[in-house]
Each structure stands twice: as C-alpha cells, then as structure tokens.
Amino acid sequence: MIFFIVMSINLLGDGVRDALDPRLKSGALTRPQPATKIDPTFNAAKEESNPDAVLSVNALETQFRIAKRVYRAVNQVSFDIAPGECLGLIGESGSGKSVTALSVMGLVASPPGVISGGDIRFKGDSLIGASYETLRKLRGNDVAYIFQDPLATLHPLFRVGEQMMEAILVHEKVPPADAHARAVSLLEAVHIPNAPERMNAFPHELSGGMRQRVAIAMALVNNPSLIIADEPTTALDVTVQGQILALLDELRRTRNVSVLFITHDFGVVAQLCDRVAVMYAGKIVETGKTAEVLDAPAHPYTKKLIACVPELGRGKGDLEAIPGLPPVVDKLPPGCAFAARCSKAKAACETGDVACHQHAGRMVLCHFPEEKRV
Ligand code: ADP
Ligand code: MG
Numbered sequence: 001m002i003f004f005i006v007m008s009i010n011l012l013g014d015g016v017r018d019a020l021d022p023r024l025k026s027g028a029l030t031r032p033q034p035a036t037k038i039d040p041t042f043n044a045a046k047e048e049s050n051p052d053a054v055l056s057v058n059a060l061e062t063q064f065r066i067a068k069r070v071y072r073a074v075n076q077v078s079f080d081i082a083p084g085e086c087l088g089l090i091g092e093s094g095s096g097k098s099v100t101a102l103s104v105m106g107l108v109a110s111p112p113g114v115i116s117g118g119d120i121r122f123k124g125d126s127l128i129g130a131s132y133e134t135l136r137k138l139r140g141n142d143v144a145y146i147f148q149d150p151l152a153t154l155h156p157l158f159r160v161g162e163q164m165m166e167a168i169l170v171h172e173k174v175p176p177a178d179a180h181a182r183a184v185s186l187l188e189a190v191h192i193p194n195a196p197e198r199m200n201a202f203p204h205e206l207s208g209g210m211r212q213r214v215a216i217a218m219a220l221v222n223n224p225s226l227i228i229a230d231e232p233t234t235a236l237d238v239t240v241q242g243q244i245l246a247l248l249d250e251l252r253r254t255r256n257v258s259v260l261f262i263t264h265d266f267g268v269v270a271q272l273c274d275r276v277a278v279m280y281a282g283k284i285v286e287t288g289k290t291a292e293v294l295d296a297p298a299h300p301y302t303k304k305l306i307a308c309v310p311e312l313g314r315g316k317g318d319l320e321a322i323p324g325l326p327p328v329v330d331k332l333p334p335g336c337a338f339a340a341r342c343s344k345a346k347a348a349c350e351t352g353d354v355a356c357h358q359h360a361g362r363m364v365l366c367h368f369p370e371e372k373r374v
Pocket of ligand 1: 064066071073091092093094095096097098099100109112329
C-alpha cells in the first residue's frame with residue numbers, strides 16, 4: 001500500500017508539473033530536432049550565390065520563436081569564404097555570431113530556432129532543405145567545428161584517442177589501426193608532445209590548451225575544407241591563445257582549409273584573418289580586408305570596437321568603451337540598430353532601412369560612413 005500510494009503521488013505530481021511548468025509550455029525543454037527547422041513561408045534569397053566560394057551565405061535569417069516573441073538573431077546576413085581563406089566574424093556578445101555559425105550545418109536547436117530565409121551553399125550545393133543524411137555526412141567530415149570550451153566538446157568518459165578514432169570511423173571504412181595512426185599523426189601535427197601516449201589520456205588529464213589542441217586535431221581528422229571556429233581561444237590565457245592562433249594559421253596554410261573564425265577581439269582578427277565581417281544586432285555592418293578595415297574603419301561601430309582594444313605603450317589615456325547596450329533582438333528599433341549608441345546618428349538613421357553599399361572598397365551598412373583618414 002505504501003509503495004502504491006508513493007508511486008501515485010509521484011505520478012500525480014509529475015502530471016501537475018507537466019501541465020503548469022512555464023518552461024515546458026514554451027518548448028524550451030523539448031528534445032531538439034536533428035536539424036534546424038526551415039519555415040514553410042521561407043524568404044528565398046534574391047541574389048545569386050557566388051559559385052567559386054567554399055561557403056556562400058546569402059541573406060540568411062535565423063529566428064527564435066518563443067511563445068509570441070520572435071528573436072531575429074540573424075537578420076539578412078551574407079558573406080562568402082574562398083578556398084583557403086580565413087574570414088573573421090566579430091561583434092559584441094549576443095550579436096548573432098554563434099547562431100550564424102550553427103545555422104550553416106543546421107545545428108541551431110529547433111524548437112525554438114527556425115531558419116526563415118536566405119540561402120547557404122557549401123561548394124555550390126544548397127544546404128537549405130538538405131536531408132538530414134546529407135547534413136550528417138558533412139558534419140565533422142567536410143565541415144568541422146571548433147567550439148570555445150573543449151571540455152564540452154570532448155566526452156569526459158572516453159579517452160581522447162578513442163574519440164578521434166570514432167570521428168574517423170563514422171565517416172570512413174578504414175581498419176582501426178589506420179585510424180589510430182592518423183589520429184596520432186594529427187596529435188603530432190597540433191604539437192602535442194608524446195602523442196602515442198596522449199591517445200590514452202582522458203580529457204580531464206590534459207590542460208586547457210592541450211584540450212583545445214585535441215579539439216583542433218579532432219576537427220582535422222577527416223581533412224575538412226571548412227573549419228568553423230567559434231571563439232576557440234576565449235577560454236585560454238594569452239600565451240596559449242597566441243600558440244593556438246599560430247597553429248590554426250599554420251594548419252590552414254599547409255592544408256588549404258577555409259576558416260570562419262568567430263571572435264570578439266580585434267587583436268585576434270588582425271593576427272589571423274584575411275577578411276573581416278563586423279556583426280551587430282544580427283546584421284553584418286561592415287565587410288572588408290582586415291588591414292583596410294583596421295586602418296580606416298568605415299562604420300562608426302567598427303571604429304568604436306577598434307578603439308576598445310588596449311594597446312601596449314599607448315600611455316595612460318582612458319580606454320574607450322561603447323556606451324549603452326546592444327538592442328534586444330525581439331524589439332529591434334526601426335532604422336539602424338546602432339543609432340541609439342552612435343555619436344554620429346542623425347534623424348535619418350532612426351527611420352527606414354539602411355541599405356548595404358560599397359564605400360571605400362568595402363561593404364558598409366551606414367548612411368554616414370566614416371571618411372578615410374588622409
Ligand atoms: P554571440 O554573437 O555572442 O555568439 P549568439 O549568436 O549566441 O551571440 O546569440 C544571438 C542572439 O540570439 C542573442 O540575442 C540571444 O539572446 C539569441 N539566442 C541565442 N540562442 C537562443 C535561444 N536558444 N533562444 C532564444 N534566443 C536565443
Ligand atoms: Mg557566441
């Protein structure tokens with residue numbers, strides 16, 4: 001009887017929770033689908049994608065739909081990455097960088113994420129509406145991700161060698177001995193000392209920098225053409241960050257891999273990227289060659305971001321900060337999203353859409369771009 005009563009009260013409690021818990025109602029705790037949902041009333045991209053690019057993202061829109069709210073996390077984002085090129089995607093926290101990166105392989109959790117417009121082409125083939133099988137074959141194979149936290153990427157209960165071999169064997173039918181040899185040679189390529197021994201280490205036995213090297217080696221196991229690195233050095237100290245950046249640069253030059261490098265640090269972009277795209281409130285506000293953008297930023301936001309980077313030997317002057325906070329993406333203001341924080345904003349900035357246009361050899365989304373310094 002006691003058993004029966006306890007079980008019934010538990011079941012009743014679970015039922016009441018399922019009916020009343022607001023988190024369950026919003027769908028936030030439901031199991032995500034294997035690929036991001038595509039909205040049936042899809043806005044197709046108006047312009048043609050660049051056929052020569054490894055990855056071509058064209059007017060991409062990704063939203064989070066929670067109850068009646070729509071968060072426009074990625075709003076009309078377009079960029080191309082050429083073979084062997086490194087594109088830096090930079091912006092404040094919450095600007096939509098990670099959602100852009102995850103959208104590429106349909107990894108945004110749905111619900112609540114929905115891709116509601118645009119096109120994503122990988123080597124010319126559209127990934128919008130591609131079958132789960134197609135995406136699964138590309139994930140970790142031709143397109144690899146490196147995330148910020150290697151402890152979250154690596155399984156805590158398996159040895160790093162086993163995890164790397166599994167990544168190979170899932171995509172290719174090779175004898176386990178060959179997979180083992182390839183994993184060891186990659187650990188050597190990312191400069192892990194004593195690689196054959198390290199194959200038997202558990203993730204917690206390695207230091208943060210070593211773990212991130214393992215994560216990079218794991219991204220390389222199937223010779224990807226594109227690596228998407230989402231703030232891979234943010235959790236590391238500056239010396240290790242320097243080593244990891246040098247390693248990524250060496251690997252992309254020797255293996256001709258394209259890289260989409262996400263960061264919030266202009267110093268990192270300057271060290272690694274050929275081109276840079278600056279993102280704000282879900283839109284790319286400026287794209288151009290790294291050296292040119294650093295030398296003469298055209299968008300007031302880019303200029304402020306660069307002014308925020310501390311410089312050794314600049315003396316005691318105050319470091320600039322951008323006043324205010326980025327807008328919440330479910331209530332975007334009309335006009336330019338940066339207008340409220342911009343010192344140059346005029347009445348025209350607060351109404352109507354700002355069109356992306358060519359200015360001083362690059363694309364910029366601003367009515368009053370900065371003039372080039374003479
Ligand atoms: P970051 O540029 O820092 O990588 P993100 O791409 O992670 O930013 O987030 C972009 C925006 O999308 C943020 O405003 C965030 O609030 C929103 N967002 C991200 N994930 C979710 C989610 N699961 N549900 C609702 N909103 C989300
Ligand atoms: Mg992020």
